[in-house]
Amino acid sequence: MTQTLAIGPYNSADRAALVDAFDATVLDGPTGLADLDADVRAGITAVAYMGHHAFGAAQMDLLPGLKLVANYGVGYDAIDVAAADARGIKVTNTPDVLNDDVADLAVAMWLMQGRQMRAAEAHVRSGDWAKNGPVPLNRKLSDGTAGIMGMGRIGRDIADRLAAFKMDIHYHARSEKDTPGWTYHADPVELAKAVDFMFVALVGGPATEKYVSADVIAALGPKGVIVNISRGSVIDEEALLDALESGAIAGAGLDVFVGEPQVNPRFLTLENVVLQPHQGSGTVQTRAAMAQLQRDNVAAQLKGAALLTPVN
């Protein structure tokens, strides 16, 4: 009987790879767990997890032999790590392999918002350019001030890109980092006051809920733009919507939302935002690398080797 249970909306290639490698039993989501035979559940030592549904004490207790939850994705806020710790269960994630894609999308949303490229593209495609002349002038982006909220590996990859756009880089993190002379702010509000463009690259989860608060948003000011590629939960989304609607800030580029894939309908009528469907890591190459790293963690656990990317 298999020791591996794959849970989540895997694509057919990744699902097949999990079955090939581990003879995995596959569930579309954690709600199917209780319906598995108790014999099957008792034999499971590793879960290959994918998705944003909560996986906590209740799910873990249905798998009494569980030793590993191998998450697909760098953000593992769906998994209750404290509950895992209490049961001697290890958790792994898939860091680093997705940094480039996520940083690319962050910079892309910044550029697309600042240069109003969606409206400009519609201007060409509708024939308005020929009929009515040029689009309004936009704002210059290069040579401005950018703030990174959360200087982890992805934050650093965003900052390295922005530095090539001649941006003056500021950041906030729990502690000062080794950087090429970038400006550290211990207080997130002070970061917001110092910059026009704020890139949010925080870890998700309860500790960072609404970390980008109404006060941070207000401090950014009317020239401010927020780019978020981390989790919807890290921003006070109601305060963000109020600020976007009133002009208290200039705009936003958002790949993540509270309650996604449902998106607050107030976003949908705004012209000063770029809205993307959580596609930060969504490339063929990177998703394959994430799936491989997840399987490598499962394989390490099954043969008693050291986990590659443990988080607890």
Next chain:
Amino acid sequence: MTQTLAIGPYNSADRAALVDAFDATVLDGPTGLADLDADVRAGITAVAYMGHHAFGAAQMDLLPGLKLVANYGVGYDAIDVAAADARGIKVTNTPDVLNDDVADLAVAMWLMQGRQMRAAEAHVRSGDWAKNGPVPLNRKLSDGTAGIMGMGRIGRDIADRLAAFKMDIHYHARSEKDTPGWTYHADPVELAKAVDFMFVALVGGPATEKYVSADVIAALGPKGVIVNISRGSVIDEEALLDALESGAIAGAGLDVFVGEPQVNPRFLTLENVVLQPHQGSGTVQTRAAMAQLQRDNVAAQLKGAALLTPVN
């Protein structure tokens, strides 16, 4: 009587600045030249030029005292420099001040095309994300191979940005340049063979017409994407359209078109292209800097000082 004639579709601020500084006479375009009084024409020593209408021997001969054509823009292909030389007329342009904006837009079109951000945004705004799930996976951009066609100042600014995306940089120019180890190709077809993403940053004009030829486009291949921020004329646009329609290349990001603002309607139905209305330098800050540099050249001419940015 004024010595300065401003020709082109200036915005109200730039027009007012030209009148304030030089008591300039203003025409919307060169066709109005012949209707000016001969006395006025005879007094003109400097033209502040803006736009893409041709300004050549016929226009120059209507201004017998002309000493300077100060172009607004880095590309001066509308101005017949040989005709100017023959008449002892100097030409200036507005280089450098727009490099950042144009390079920003080049990188932006690359990212927006590769990550299919227009379709992804429509997926969010239509509600399809919640109803039908994620968008298809796209291609990874960072860590790929990029080719710069024309390594002038703007090409270099594009390459410097792409280097921060961990791209392997290749380039073609008339001669090898001092670069951080980038790969020079003397032959444009060889450049196209070596890379997936080609950024066209050539100077416009007759010498570069269709320089990105059908052969260059074919050599780029089915994973190839062309980004053009220079002039529509530098690409064989019919060959490009054929390649985009057939899948001979993967896509394009275009800010410039043959015959713009009219755009070949074959572009308008393509989903694998990003289309922008020649907004490369179109920011408030940069257009103001371009207008200032143009006026500084006119002022230098009028007081007999050295021109700031002569091209002949």
